[in-house]
Amino acid sequence: MNVDNLSPDELSPDEKRQTPAFSTSLKQIISFAITFLICFATWIILSGRLDFFHLGLGVIACAIVARLSSTKLISRRGIENLPRQWFRFVCYVPWLLYQVFLANLHVMSLAFNPRLIEVIDPKIIRFKSKLTRPMSLFIFANSITLTPGTITVFVSITGEFTVHVIDEYSGLSLPGEMEEKVAELMGE
Amino acid sequence: MSLLAAILIISGLFFFTGGSIGILRFPDFYSRLHPAGKLDTMGLLMTMTGMALYTVQEFTLAAIFTSLKILLIIVFVFITSPTATHAILDAGVRAGLSPWTAPGKGERE
Amino acid sequence: MKRLGLIAIIIFGGLLFSITFELPDLGDASSPASTHVSPYYIEHTLEDTSVPNVVTAILADYRGYDTLFETAVIFSAGLACFFLLRIPERKAPKARFYRHLTTGLTLRIEKGGRIPEESKEFERIDSAWVPNDVIINMTCRLVVPFVQLFALYVIAHGHHSPGGGFQGGVIFGAAIILFAISNNLRSTTRRLSEKSSALLGSGGVIIYLGTGLLCILLGAGFLNYSGLSVFPGLDPVSARSYGILIVEIGVGIAVTAVMVWIYYNLASAGTQEEGL
């Protein structure tokens, strides 16, 4: 297979542009603040010291990190429905964990199967997902990787997935339920 | 609590075992990634959770923070591990390594 | 050569082996190493510096001079890599590559293309066959800030837990390297240019050295942080503690910058055009 075909060098045809609800500068402030808060929460977990001095250090550190990477952590687009996403995400995680557990049992059974060679039938499948936002693609791709018998080989920005499946059974469910869940999660 | 922790750890170790044996037994690079990517993550998840539980037994602030930190590790691993798996796989594809297919079944793609 | 090497190694190994019986057992608590100087450190660290992590206290205070030079060694390694590898000017490549910032798509502009070097919409990137891998990009977007935060935590908490300036600095540097790997070198150098990494690198060492020299100016000896106690609200012990923190921060900055600097030069073979 030709690897080069996988790289998307053409512009995406349908780019969704949402009408901004907040002005850019406000968005910046919000994303900075959110990043800062997330960081600070992490800091407290990491530090475990609640005295003034260490919290002060934490504020400085979080400010630095938020300044450096507020654009990285929080996408400016769709900043307005973050809380909803997070709530959905929390709901999504247990389901994912369950799927992961299933997947692991499956692979485990394969690993301990004495007739391994006969059971497995690896191949590569492709499909087009309806997801468009990078974050959703990312979550979907990683979920695929974690779940039974499938590993994402490549995701193009336009949502074309290339997946390696360990046997035919594993590939059947794709894109399927998981895509729906992710789409719902990200509000697409 | 500590019993639960022990069970979790043991099952985690079990997953680890599966992962290692899988890595050894699977026939080619692509299929080896399946046990490596999944079972190890799962094993880590379980052992870590077990250890977090064990730590939090002694219910002090420090212990809670410590177990939270352990949970943070799990979060990290859950983000990075599939990515790493994917990266390796991608590398394999780009390197032009052809996937192993079951004998007799041929390329049906 | 191989045989010669083997013979030399066997002789050397035998020599080493033969003395192992004279050395104290592993974990022997009564060996001279554990009884001569080290008890002083363990027993006095808290009252001398109020730093529970003895290693940090020794590193930055009792043997702070070693550490100053350790930092200088790192700095000179960065400088050395720069000196050895950097190729300042290169002829312009045939085509330039740009990434559309909002969509992440890659554009190839032939020589004489229209998009200027600096543009808000587009960002110049490395080269054609680096795919814009969504997964890796997203992971790094998520992970890098936390790694950075963690690095800062490690620097700040050297007093209480393992870690300190060097470890934190390396982790911070690794975070930036991670960013460089997941995106590309060019976008990384736009955020942290080579110049600023060099300046930060020397700045970090200057913080360390400056603290030491400040101590001289304040009337104590070189690197004797208790001299800092002239500042209000500090007694000699806490002055040492804060001195250690300042020094660790300096080390952290220097190490971060230098690691990144070395990576820039190694990964791009000195051109700083295109990385790993």
Place this chain on the structure above:
Amino acid sequence: MGGMTEHLPAIIVAVPLLAALIVTVVWWFNDRLCFPLSVAAGLVVCGASANLFQKVLTQGVIEYRLGGWPPPVGIVFRVDHLNGLILVVVTLVAFLNLVASRRSAEKEFRDKVGAFYALFLLFITGLFGILITGDAFNLFVLLEIASLTGYALIGIGSGRASLSGLNYLLMGTIGASLYLFGVGILYVLTGSLNMVDIAGILPNLWPSSAIVLAFLLCMGGLFVKMALFPLHAWLPNAYTHAPSVVSSLVAPLTTKVMIYAMMRVALTVFTFDFAFNQIAVRGPILWLAILAIVGGSLMALSQRRLKKMLAYIVVAEVGYMVGGFWLGNKAGMSGAVLHIINDAVMTLCVFLAAAAITIRTGDDRLSSLRGMFKRMPLTMAVMVLGGLSLIGVPPTCGFFSKWYLISGGIEAGHLGFVMALIISSLVNVVLFFRCFEIGYFEPFMRGGEPHSAPVEPGYGAPTVQEAPVEMLFALLTTALLLLLLGLFSGQIVTRVIHQALPAVLG
């Protein structure tokens, strides 16, 4: 600033380090400031070291506690007569070299000149630190900083330089690691890292073979670093292929400082009694030194490149100093110490002259010397002086250290060493007069046409084209130093060196 003199040892190390950092910063904004800054730092260090030396002469050994911690706990600097003296010479040599390097540094490292000066300053920082530190582990760290910058400076040269640099790096790392290992064993046995402290504890443990091994490891490591004969393989190529200004920096200083480190370790850490009486390493090391002298000299004979020849002479000179030290008597040790400072100046002299010639001709083969007496009379005059000093001709300083070395050899009844010294002197005669002959008899050729044997006198007298003025300044100062060191060697030996030698020697 009267209070500052108390902190001189720290300042000597801190100033070049600070200057290196500032040069790195400043360079990104204005690269013309690098040189003046470095020179200013060099001047400060020279002044400080002279001042420190004076203090040592009046007050005796100076101990400086870093961080205010007493010796076994913290790190101390110990400056005595010996390293005070060597420090003065090393700072001076480094300063002269810094001044001399200007033009060619700007030419060779056009766009990295700041990095060059910064590495230069870091290099000398390391050397100064090695000289004055009183802590066995600290010595390792400083050793590494000096080596690391050395590798980079050497590796930057063209052609085989990087290969030589890497070889040097590998060997140097082995050496440093062996030293570190030795210190580790000492630490296991004594629990201390302070040199004086270790020396106090060690006598209780003397029968232990582990200490002997620790001694061997430390010595072995330093031998690698100083390129004693069988371990010298890195040196000639490294010095040959390095840029000229670098080899004139590295060659005079590295090996000498390492030899001092060896003396320091052997005398201060292990004590004289152990090193010379308790274990029987003196003989073998002496024979190694003899091998180094003879081997280095003979290999220098077969070289066709000026710098390589000089590099092999350095190998031989290392043998002088090591041998002199391990003779274990007063004359020999005085000779070794005296030779450290003399050799630093002599090597600087010849390497600088070689650098000047290389800069002007772009070639460092011996044939590039053709017609040089006409083209660069002053440079060649200085080179002659340096050569004579290396040969050991009286008014120059090289004679006096050789005097002590040979009389030490006679005193110890070690005829082999004496013979080796004399043979090496004779070989040096051949080496240098071969150079001078080429410069004197063969006319200058442009573009390297093969030279025709019989030459008309005065043929093709080219215009005088001397070295750059900074270099000339350095060269002439060095030449002056050669003579001054020679004339004052009696004073140096009686008033300085003899003060610092172990009391056992009387």
Place this chain on the structure above:
Amino acid sequence: METIGTLIIAKYNYWAVVVLIAIGLYAMIAKKNLVKKIIGMNIFQTAIILFYVSIGAKRGATLPIIEHGHGESTHMVHAADYINPLPHVLMLTAIVVSVATLGVALALAMRIYFHYGTLEEDEIQKKIIGDEPDKIDSSG
């Protein structure tokens, strides 16, 4: 038999050091590839770091980070309870030094590669001889 067993347990750290030193040195002497040599150099350095760290180990002691430390200076600290911290400090420095050396070594190796197009020492030697046929000298 038992004595041998205790001996092994008592001294194995030194022997591991010896083995690692041997591996590192072997790679540096016998391998022709420069990157391999650099790896060997690093192994050699780590062996010595291992030596130091194993010196510091102390049976029945805990990490050299004083428990319940901050603010409770009345608490008596017994040296025997804590692992010897000094070797750790020294080795932190040594690790840093080895990283620095590694960086410079790799930079040099890259320069060599750009100049000769290979990292094999013997091939480089051949090229050197090929480049300068009139100046053959044996030393590398």
Place this chain on the structure above:
Amino acid sequence: MIWQLDLIILLMVVICGIAAISIRDLLGAAIMFGAYSFMMCLLWSIMGAVDVSFTEASVGAGVSTVFFVAAVFRTTRRTRD
């Protein structure tokens, strides 16, 4: 001081070391060297040297392997021994 673990890890250290110098592929050697670093890190935490272990973890996993890969990337993977 957990000698049982210590011995196993030491064994693996040695294996990794030997593998790192004998793999006929520099990229593989670099990766094995990374594994060697992991093992060292473990070894040191077993010996109670947390700071050293931390350093080794950050250096070995984070930086030195990347340096090696970068260098191999810019040069060649080929090796004859």
Place this chain on the structure above:
Amino acid sequence: MESFFLYGAIYLSLIMILSLYRAVFGPTVLDRMIGVNAIGSKTTALLVLIGLIYQRVEMFVDIALAYACLNFIAVLAASRYFQKRKGLYDEHH
């Protein structure tokens, strides 16, 4: 419980040897990467286990965390190699 952790740790390290097999003998570089990656994740767990054995787990968690972050970088860097340099085996000039 300590001995449980100890045996767990020993067991884990024995499993690591299995992964190490792949790392040492993996036919391709990518197999080695898989092996090393697997070792890495086990190491993370092992570090915390050691912390439990020492009863100072809060000290070891930091190392494990650093490990979890950084192990990823090495793998990413190595796989990045193949995205720019084609060919699984070495390119021959």
Place this chain on the structure above:
Amino acid sequence: MLAKKNKEFFELMETIGSIRPLLAILASALVIPLIILSRGSPNLRELWTMVGAVLKFMIVFSMLPMVLAGTQIECTLAQVLPGFALQLRVDALGMLFALVSSFLWIITSLYSIGYMRGLQEHDQTRYYSFFALSLSATVGVAFSANLLTLYLFYELLTLSTYPLVTHHQDQEARSSGRKYLFFILGTSIGMILPAMLFIAHKTGTLDFTSQGIVAGRISGQATSFLVLLFVFGFAKAAVMPFHAWLPAAMVAPTPVSALLHAVAVVKVGVFSVARMITGIFGTGWLDDLGLSTLICGLAALTIIVSSLIALSADGLKRRLAFSTIGQLSYIILGVALLSKSGMVGGLLHIGMHAFGKITLFFCAGAIFVATGVTNVSQMVGIGKRMPLTMSAFFIGALSVIGLPPCGGFISKWHLVLGTVEAGQFLMLGILLVSSLLNAAYFLPIVYRAFFCSPSESMFEGPMAEAPTWCLLPPLLTALLSMVLFFYPQPFLRLARLGVQAITGG
């Protein structure tokens, strides 16, 4: 008994400190910068040379009365090594040598001007500079108070004469230069330096004293070894087999050969040997050990062999060179006889031979300048063309052979007396035989120059002497050679004084 007497003598002897010896040495060294600076105008440059020469001679001469009055002049330059200083001391022996060499420099300078201009030599500035430097070194050797100082100036002399020897910068000069350095520098580093160090180590001093410093401190066997080291090691004395450099060095311009190889260099060699014998070993100690015979034997061998070689040499300068080798050994022989007259003769011979030999060299140079001829066989009938030159040559030859009315007779007479005094009748025989040989290789030249049949003569035509500056000096030295026969007082007194200081008689 003897020792006691010596002691008394020394207590009588007065020593004063003065920087005059230093000035004498520096006089010529200090004009070097002036010479270099005035390289643009030859006249000025040569003026400086003359100024230096005259100044030097005057300084040396000004010390003569004091020395004749039995005073020693001392000057310590620097305490370079503990216990060993750089020290100058003017005594009768040194004065004798310094007087000869500084006086002859004036004449040689004059001659040089003529010679160099006549041949339009290149690099004259360099020539004059090194010439001046080598004179400094020569006087330095003469005034050295100890072996260390002597060694210093000895080396300086070697190095400063190298560019003079290789002045032509051609292949021949190159190989001669190599030979020169190989022998002289090689022996001084390889033999003198260790020997000196050995003595310094054993005795703790290197000062020249009248009884020597070695006596009783070094075993006889070691002493004899050291004697050999010194006699051969001062290769400038050209004792066989370390003589090979001397004929080779004859490629130098003639003034160089004249001054350096008749006066400065070779005389420095024998002077150093004499200093060793008298000042370091001490005559008494050598006598006790019976080593004088050894040295005499070596010298005698050299005398005979070199004379025989000279007989067969065709090149005039080569013949003169071998003659020089023989004559130098006379001096060594004389000193080594250890008898009073022998020593006086040897020391006198330093001066007498210098005047004679320099005349011969000047003549050879003059012939070369005027005709370009260098070989003896080509000089048939040259006396008719250059009668003045050849007359001077004749006188010089007589002096060297040791016939009256020339100064050479005086010294040879004392030598003969010395052999008799010492009872060395074998040596007496050798002296006589060698005188015959001397005559045999010089007189035929003169004979053929003046008394050949016209058919054989290669120089027909009118008289065509060399340029005035080339002609006057040989005439002057020839004249002085004769004057010294009638008035040898200053040299004789100096030599006697010197010998008196040594033997105490």
